[in-house]
Structure formats: C-alpha cells, structure tokens
Amino acid sequence: MKKPDSFAGFLLIGLGLYFLVRQFNIPYLNPFYSWTTLLIIIGIAFLLHSYLTKEYSNIFTGALLLGLGIHFHGRTHYPFWIDHWGVYPLLIGAAFILRSIKTRSGWIPGFILIGVALFALLSTPSPGWFHFIYLLFDWVESFWPVILIGFGIYLLYKKK
Numbered sequence: 001m002k003k004p005d006s007f008a009g010f011l012l013i014g015l016g017l018y019f020l021v022r023q024f025n026i027p028y029l030n031p032f033y034s035w036t037t038l039l040i041i042i043g044i045a046f047l048l049h050s051y052l053t054k055e056y057s058n059i060f061t062g063a064l065l066l067g068l069g070i071h072f073h074g075r076t077h078y079p080f081w082i083d084h085w086g087v088y089p090l091l092i093g094a095a096f097i098l099r100s101i102k103t104r105s106g107w108i109p110g111f112i113l114i115g116v117a118l119f120a121l122l123s124t125p126s127p128g129w130f131h132f133i134y135l136l137f138d139w140v141e142s143f144w145p146v147i148l149i150g151f152g153i154y155l156l157y158k159k160k
Contacts, residue, residue: 007049007058014041031077039069056102063095085137086120089113 018041022033046062049055068091074081093113100106120133140147 006053007045010045010048011042014045031073034073034076036069036073036076039065039072041069043067043069056099059099059102060095060106063098064091067091067094082121084121085134086117088117088137090117090121093117 015038018037021029043062043064043066046058046065048062050058050062071081071087071091075083090113093110093116096106096110096113100110
C-alpha cells in the first residue's frame with residue numbers, strides 16, 4: 001500500500017473522530033479534550049502510515065509524538081506520573097529503538113539515551129556534577145518554542 005495521501009487520510013480520520021467525540025461532550029472523556037490528545041492522534045497517524053505503507057522513516061516521529069502526548073497527558077491528569085527531565089531522553093531513545101527494529105539503524109543512540117534516562121530516573125541522590133543537566137533542561141523548557149522554530153528553519157534550508 002504505497003499511497004502518498006495515506007498519512008493525510010489517517011490524520012483526518014483521527015482528527016474527525018476527536019472532534020466528533022468532543023461534540024458529544026461525554027463527561028468521562030473530558031480529560032482527553034486537550035492538545036495532548038491531538039499529539040497522540042498525530043503520532044498514531046505517523047505510525048499507521050509508516051507501518052502500513054512500509055515507509056519506516058516516520059516511525060521515529062510517530063513514536064516521539066505519541067510518547068510526548070501520553071507523557072504530557074499523564075503529567076497533567078495523574079498525580080503519580082513522573083515529572084522528571086529523564087523522561088525525555090527515555091522517549092527519544094525508545095523512538096530510536098522502535099525505528100531501528102525496522103530500519104536496522106539507530107540502535108546505539110537509542111540505547112545510550114535510554115541508559116542516560118534510566119541513570120537519571122533511578123539515581124535517587126543526584127551527584128553534584130549532575131546539576132548542570134538540570135540547569136540545561138530548565139533553559140530548554142523556557143526556550144523550547146524558539147528551539148523548535150530554529151530547527152524547523154534549519155530543516156527547510158539545509159542542503160541535501
């Protein structure tokens with residue numbers, strides 16, 4: 001199934017279902033009427049497109065968006081959810097591993113990121129030299145929209 005419009009089709013179906021269910025205003029689903037659900041829908045659309053069309057280049061994007069959507073939803077709605085910077089390298093590493101299952105590349109960065117994330121999440125007392133990472137992530141959290149814009153401009157103008 002090599003249809004170039006399949007991603008748009010999956011995305012429109014997901015968004016249509018989201019807005020249709022939102023119109024029904026089911027009280028049990030109120031926590032899901034947010035931007036985090038839209039991230040989850042976009043991630044699922046990328047994953048469906050990648051696996052069904054056998055174009056595995058978008059697995060990383062889909063897994064990352066799905067993971068971020070689930071993480072932000074959990075952080076907002078569940079008091080037991082982990083709110084730690086180590087979750088982000090864990091999600092990126094998991095996306096690398098998921099993509100590398102099909103593409104056979106990206107294993108090493110995936111395992112390195114998962115290792116860093118597990119070290120950060122499981123080390124109860126943080127070493128003193130580790131404080132700079134907290135400062136770095138505080139800075140990234142403050143300026144992440146600007147970083148996204150810059151990365152987008154880079155992708156538009158980079159030479160192939």
